[in-house]
Amino acid sequence: MAQLNIAVIVGSLRKDSFNRQLATGLARLAPPDVKFTQLRIDDLPLYNQDDDGQQAASVVRLKGEIKAAQGVLFVTAEYNRSIPGVLKNAIDHASRPYGQSAWAGKPAGVIGASVGAIGTAMSQQHLRNVLAYLDMPTLGQPEGFIHAKDGLFDADGSIGAASREFLRAWVTKYVDWVKKHN
Numbered sequence: 001m002a003q004l005n006i007a008v009i010v011g012s013l014r015k016d017s018f019n020r021q022l023a024t025g026l027a028r029l030a031p032p033d034v035k036f037t038q039l040r041i042d043d044l045p046l047y048n049q050d051d052d053g054q055q056a057a058s059v060v061r062l063k064g065e066i067k068a069a070q071g072v073l074f075v076t077a078e079y080n081r082s083i084p085g086v087l088k089n090a091i092d093h094a095s096r097p098y099g100q101s102a103w104a105g106k107p108a109g110v111i112g113a114s115v116g117a118i119g120t121a122m123s124q125q126h127l128r129n130v131l132a133y134l135d136m137p138t139l140g141q142p143e144g145f146i147h148a149k150d151g152l153f154d155a156d157g158s159i160g161a162a163s164r165e166f167l168r169a170w171v172t173k174y175v176d177w178v179k180k181h182n
C-alpha cells in the first residue's frame with residue numbers, strides 16, 4: 001500500500017499542551033510508511049447550524065483534510081470529565097451538513113494525557129460514544145490513559161523511556177487498524 005496519511009486532531013489549544021506533545025511523540029514512534037498530520041481546529045468558528053449551507057473556509061479545509069486521510073487519530077485532554085469544547089466543536093462542524101459528514105468510515109484511534117490519575121479515561125469514553133454515532137470504526141484495545149508527569153517526554157519532545165515501548169506498541173496497533181480498514 002502507498003503511504004498512509006493519518007489526520008491527527010488534538011483536543012487542546014494550549015501552547016504547551018501535553019496532548020500535542022503526545023501526538024508529536026507518537027508520530028515519531030510510528031512505522032515509517034505512515035505520515036501523521038496535526039490538523040488545525042483553533043480557527044474554526046463556533047458551530048451554528050444556520051451556516052450549514054455556507055460553511056466557513058476553515059471548516060471546508062478541515063473537512064477536506066479529513067476526507068483525504070485514511071484514518072483519524074484523536075489525542076485529547078479531559079475537561080470536567082469530558083472532551084474539551086474545542087474538540088466537540090470541530091467534530092460537529094465536520095459532521096455537517098446532514099449526510100455530508102467527513103468522518104464516516106474513517107478508522108479512529110483515541111488516546112490522551114492528563115495530569116489527573118485517570119489519564120483522560122472519562123474524556124475518551126465520551127469521545128467513543130460520539131465516534132460510534134459518526135460511524136467511525138474505533139480501535140478498542142489497547143487503551144491509552146496517559147498520566148502526564150515528569151519524564152513522559154524527553155527534552156527533544158520524544159516519548160520518554162518509561163512510556164516509549166507501551167506507546168510504540170499502541171501506535172503500531174493503531175496503524176494496523178487503519179490498514180485493516182483501507
Ligand code: FNR
Nearest residue numbers: 012014017018019020077078079080081114115116
Ligand atoms: C482540566 N483538567 C482535568 N484533568 C483531568 O484529568 N480530568 C478533568 O476532568 C479535568 N478537567 C479540567 C477542566 C479544565 C477546564 C481544565 C483547563 C483542565 C486538567 C488537565 O488535565 C490539564 O489542564 C492538562 O494539561 C490538559 O491537557 P493539555 O492542554 O496539556 O493537553
